[in-house]
Amino acid sequence: MTRQEILDELKKVLTPYTADKEALAKVDENTDLIKDLKINSANLVDIIIDAESKYNIEIDYDSADRMTNVGSCIDVISEKMGQGQV
């Protein structure tokens, strides 16, 4: 999967957790989950659980801590999918 493909799928994972659909439509690698998408920090764990299930991966605590913006989410997901940095 390319980074763009992961991003497109990630947008679907994020959809139920943000009320700001305009910000979601304009999402790019620099978009911050909490500041830009106004996602409740408690929900980050739900996003990680959904991503684990969607990509059939396991995200450990340390990796999860890195997932603060869309770019770092894509980094972690692609790493865990065994693709390394793409």
Place this chain on the structure above:
Amino acid sequence: MNKRVVVTGLGVVSPNGVGIPDFLNAIQNGVSGIRFNPLYEELKFSCQVAGTPLFDWEGLKNYISEVSFYGLKARGIGYGLQAALDAWTDAGNQIESEETDWDTGCIFGNSIADTEAMKNVITRVDNKEVKKLGSRVVEQAMNSGVTSYISGRLGLGNKVITNSAACATGTQAILMGYEYIKHGYAKRMLVGSTEHVDTYVFGAFDSMRVLSRKFNDQPDRASRPMSTTAGGFVPGSGSAALVLEDLDYALARGAKIYAEVLGGSSNSGGQRGGGSMTAPAPAGVIRSIEEAVKLSGIEPNQIDLISGHLTATLADRFEIQNWSTALGRSGDDFPFVNSLKSMIGHSLSAAGSIESVASILQIVHGFVHPNVNLEDPNPEITNIIGNNCLPTTIVKTDVNIVAKANFGFGDVNSCLIFSKFNN
């Protein structure tokens, strides 16, 4: 301080009607909300009928944000949210608010938070999948889930309390809200209660052999308070909410006023003198009613209607005897008595608030709702009070004062006195 307290908003999610207009129509016409549930037959329950609201779950999206709705599974919270927000808007308030409302609090009760949520926890943990539980479980498994959702949605900043007193929960919540306003601690209190009787709670009651079991093939006849053929209660689910308000505050903002709460009492028989975990001590019940009447500044003969606890068990006749002793009234001199449970079953913690909303609607619209399934009143009851006190069809009459009581496991009693509002 001694403020007068009035009711300015009502909301309800009842097995026989969701929303005030449908509920009003149902109680005027004796519409039953009790239905057969094939799952209970499959689970080999003795009682296979229940009062379950015909609730549009997706409709909750009109009440809370999509983000909040996504992941909400606890039905009791859903019922409570809808009833509370309906009461809030009925009282002429906006749901959206930027600021915290320090003058308004919330007291909402339930018996059991949500065993479906807990089942999910138990299953995941036992399967070593705790990491998959996510962030939304605790808020729905905690008893204060319903008050947290309500007060958070509306920005309520006064006392926010979740009470629990088994079947007396709803009346107790209203009484507590009344007392806070009366003593000047709050201007408004959004009060009520909710209950979702799921399979597991239902099963626990079924095992106690206190549920109706002879009318599984005729659900609308299954709940038979005060009848000779009463054979146990029918579990129900739902919620109701009231906006209670300092009279001066209500008048200043030009709110419509449904009724006044004159007073009430909550006590316990102490599980002595005939009282136990499951049965109320007569002395406690009588004392609670007497105290409610006295604190309300009325005479017993001013009561037009008793909205009873009356669940359709052996306890019905003891309850009527207790009312008779407490009020010093009997025979044809007794007030009208009705049991909403004949139409919707017994919704445990939610019973008190749903029945209080019914009481207020009877005051506002001038009627006494029928007791359905009372074609064969128990002679041990009609030995105490006249047949005319037990209407089986609607009676259109002025209702000025209603006494509403509920009695719960733990020998807890709660009695409220509602009155037509006269300034």
